[in-house]
Amino acid sequence: MSFHSIEICAGAGGQALGLENAGFAHDCLVEIDKAACQTLMLNRPSWTVVEADLHHFQADKWRGLELFAGGVPCPPFSKAGKQLGNEDDRDLFPEALRLVAECKPQAVMLENVRGLLDAVFDEYRAKLISDLKKLGYIAEWRLLNASDFGVPQLRPRVIIVALKSSVSRFFNWPVPSSAPAPTVGKALFDLMASNGWAGAHRWKEQACDIAPTLVGGSKKHGGPDLGPTRAKKAWATLGVDGKGIADDVPMPHFVGMPRLTVRMAARIQGFPDEWKFSGKKTSAYRQIGNAFPPPVACAVGTQIKMALNEAAKPKLKIA
Numbered sequence: 001m002s003f004h005s006i007e008i009c010a011g012a013g014g015q016a017l018g019l020e021n022a023g024f025a026h027d028c029l030v031e032i033d034k035a036a037c038q039t040l041m042l043n044r045p046s047w048t049v050v051e052a053d054l055h056h057f058q059a060d061k062w063r064g065l066e067l068f069a070g071g072v073p074c075p076p077f078s079k080a081g082k083q084l085g086n087e088d089d090r091d092l093f094p095e096a097l098r099l100v101a102e103c104k105p106q107a108v109m110l111e112n113v114r115g116l117l118d119a120v121f122d123e124y125r126a127k128l129i130s131d132l133k134k135l136g137y138i139a140e141w142r143l144l145n146a147s148d149f150g151v152p153q154l155r156p157r158v159i160i161v162a163l164k165s166s167v168s169r170f171f172n173w174p175v176p177s178s179a180p181a182p183t184v185g186k187a188l189f190d191l192m193a194s195n196g197w198a199g200a201h202r203w204k205e206q207a208c209d210i211a212p213t214l215v216g217g218s219k220k221h222g223g224p225d226l227g228p229t230r231a232k233k234a235w236a237t238l239g240v241d242g243k244g245i246a247d248d249v250p251m252p253h254f255v256g257m258p259r260l261t262v263r264m265a266a267r268i269q270g271f272p273d274e275w276k277f278s279g280k281k282t283s284a285y286r287q288i289g290n291a292f293p294p295p296v297a298c299a300v301g302t303q304i305k306m307a308l309n310e311a312a313k314p315k316l317k318i319a
Contacts, residue, residue: 003305006030006062006103008054008070008096012039012277012287014269015071015111016047018297023305024067030057035279036287042276054095059103066308067301068105071292072096072112097131100162106311107304108132108162111292114143116158128160137162144300146293148176151270152187153211155293159300163307170310174299184211184238188264197250203258206239211268216289226260245285262288270295 003024010016010029013036020026030050031037037051050057059068072092093110100108116125125141132139139162146155163171185207193200212234215227226235226242235242239257246259260268262277262284270293277284 003066003308004062005067005069005105006059006065008057008068008099009072009092010040010049011036011071012291013043013275014271014291014294015069015297016040016044017271017275018292018294018299019067019069019109019301020044021294021298022301024301027062027065030054033287035283038278039276039287042278054092054099057099059099062103062105065103065105067107067109067304068096068100068103069109069301070096070111072110093128097128097135100132100137101135104135106164106167106308108137108139108160109300109304110160111297112158112160114156114158117141117143132162136164138165138168139163142173144174144296145176146270146296147181147210149174149293149295149299150177150179150181151268151293151295152182152184153213153268155213155269155296157292157296159296161300161304163304164311167307167311171307172303174303181210183208184240184268187267188260191249191261191264191267192258195249196252197254197258198252199250199254203239209238211235211238214265214269214289216286216291245281247281265289269293 004027005019005024006028007016007026008030010031016026016029026047028048028050029040030052031040032051032053034051037049040047040049096110129139139160141158141160143156143158146153146157161171185204189200189204192203212231215231225244226232232242236257241257241259244259245265246261249261250258262281263273265285265288266275266277269288269291277287
């Protein structure tokens with residue numbers, strides 16, 4: 001059986017890549033940011049990428065496909081913002097529900113920040129569950145940490161999986177890996193040492209924990225740095241200068257705390273090294289910092305695919 005998906009707010013392709021690895025073929029990816037669209041097309045020329053405002057996108061032509069996925073904007077629910085929820089004009093959950101109603105997929109997978117689970121959004125979440133139920137889906141939320149799936153940062157994300165009742169009983173959430181995620185030092189040592197930096201081994205020993213959550217910021221706020229003051233302090237304990245993104249890895253006689261390059265940040269986010277990012281440094285880092293780690297998307301997508309497979313199997317009739 002072939003499995004097809006469409007994805008909204010696709011960004012730089014973290015979720016799309018993870019779902020591809022899980023076995024889903026993407027019929028369409030929608031993204032409003034030009035540089036992110038170019039990233040998607042640069043890495044997967046065969047994908048159909050639509051650069052569009054979601055409010056003007058329709059999904060009727062994909063009615064009945066297997067999976068509708070996406071990562072709607074986080075600022076309405078982020079603790080770093082004002083947590084305005086449905087009063088924030090960037091809240092795209094209503095548009096996601098409209099599109100689900102249009103294409104009527106077998107499964108829905110949406111992700112967002114941990115702040116969505118705060119008590120202030122209890123009513124909001126309940127309404128989403130209710131609205132999905134009216135559309136014929138059984139929905140459930142789960143908080144997953146990227147570090148449980150081999151990604152060298154904590155990065156807690158809220159995932160909602162909604163399935164048709166015929167599929168829902170076969171779905172199980174992914175189980176965390178038994179192996180610990182690599183430390184920042186182990187994940188980035190070869191890159192830090194690639195120009196012959198004499199201090200690379202000492203730095204690796206200091207960078208002995210997983211990373212704090214990367215923060216990509218938005219076009220309104222945030223630049224090419226590793227987040228607010230608290231995040232920068234956490235990076236400093238790992239021997240990383242979080243005040244900016246470097247153009248290159250440390251040279252042989254570099255002294256001080258190195259900064260991450262765009263490629264290093266991509267590794268911290270779980271992207272493979274062959275995945276390229278379009279645009280200048282600030283744009284590329286923002287794409288990475290706002291991405292959904294591919295290994296987490298793959299883990300959830302694999303479970304959804306297994307549930308779809310089970311639901312599609314012929315049922316034995318008892319005489």
